[in-house]
Amino acid sequence: MTHNADTEALVHEFDRYRPVLFGLAYRMLGSAMDAEDILQEAFLRWQQSPRHTVQSPRAFLMTIVTRLCLDALRAARTRREHYVGPWLPEPLVSTGTPDPTARAEQEETLSFAFLLLLERLTPLERAVFILHEVFGYSYDEIAGLIGSNGPHCRQLGHRARQRLSTERPRFRADPAQAEQAARAFARACAAGDLQGLLAIFAHDIALWTDGGGKARAARNIIYGADRVARFFVGIMRKAGRMMTFERACVNGQPGLLVWIDGRLDRVYAFDFDARGRIQAVYGVLNPDKLCGITRG
Incomplete structure (x- = not known):
């Protein structure tokens, strides 16, 4: 086989597993850019490894990505301690609507609510939990990926489930209700309609805004329907005429892109309660996290 043909075969084999590798890296890191960096490094190691040493390409690549993510997570912990705001x-x-054929549990593990819960885990707990709960690996298989043993991985998984069990949602909002609430939110915001917002908010709603010190955003989480609704009415009074809302699927759920003069200003993701009311709003304004998004 020629060098070019060998390289092409390596690329083809790697691309077979790219979706699952990206899914693992993104859930581990919460960053698409960082996940892509991990995959680039994984491909270089895949390319440099002698073929006779690779018995299972998937296992080999999952091991590399898992361990690279663990290293990245440990480094990220220090940076996030100094992050400005939530x-x-x-x-x-x-853009468009969520895929109705997608597995509900897979979408749930991409949601902002779920990814924020994972922040409570240590890097090893997070890796074990994701590999077991999302990707279906046994604890013995996980032990091989992270360089540990089965009983220790089982203990890490148990500890992770205990930490998350009290706050992990026990229900999933009806997709049609969630879609309707997201559209109603856009209409009420555009109109500066306080009562319209209150009608679709759960009473204990929480608003997270992430500006990262690079965009104007609330430095603390805002709680309560009245406070959150008034926050949005205030935004629209200042910049409402310049804002346009675009329907989008954000992390597998109904969301919105907000444009100002053709520039993406923020992305809104939502969490919904059992009645389809908005339980949480997640506003991403940090431009570093928006640069890869284009208009649909």
Whole structure:
């Protein structure tokens, strides 16, 4: 086989596993840009490894990506301690409606609510939990990926489930209700309609805004329907005429892109309660997290 043909075969084999590798890296890091960096490094190591040493390409690549993510997570912990205001994941955006055939549990593990819960775990707990709960690996298989043993991985998984069990949502909002609430939010915001917002907000709603010190945003989480609704009415009074809302699928759920004079200003993701009311709003304004999103 020629060098070019060998390289092409390596690229083809790597691309077979790219979706699952990206899914792992994104859930581990909460950043699409960082996940892509991890995949680039993984491909270089894949390219440099002698073929006779690779018995299972998938296992080999999952091991590399998992360990690279663990290193990246440990480094990120220090940076996030000094992050300005609430930290939110980098949004995964596609225009249009969520895929109705997608597995509900897979979409749930991409949601902002779920990714924020994962922030409570240590890097090893996070890796074990994701690999077991999302990708279906046994604890013995995970042990091989992270360089540990089965009983220790089982203990890490148990500890992770205990930490998350009290706050992990026990229900999933009806997709049609969630879609309707997101559209109603856009209409009420555009109109500066305080009562319209209150009608679709859960009473204990929380608003997270991530500007990262690079965009104007609330430095603390805002709680309560009245306070959150008045916050949005205030925004629209200042910049409402310049804002346009675009429907989008954000991390597998109904969301919105907000444009000002053709520039993406922010992305809104939502969490919904069992009645389809908005339980949380996640506003990503940090321009570093928006640069890869284009208009649909």
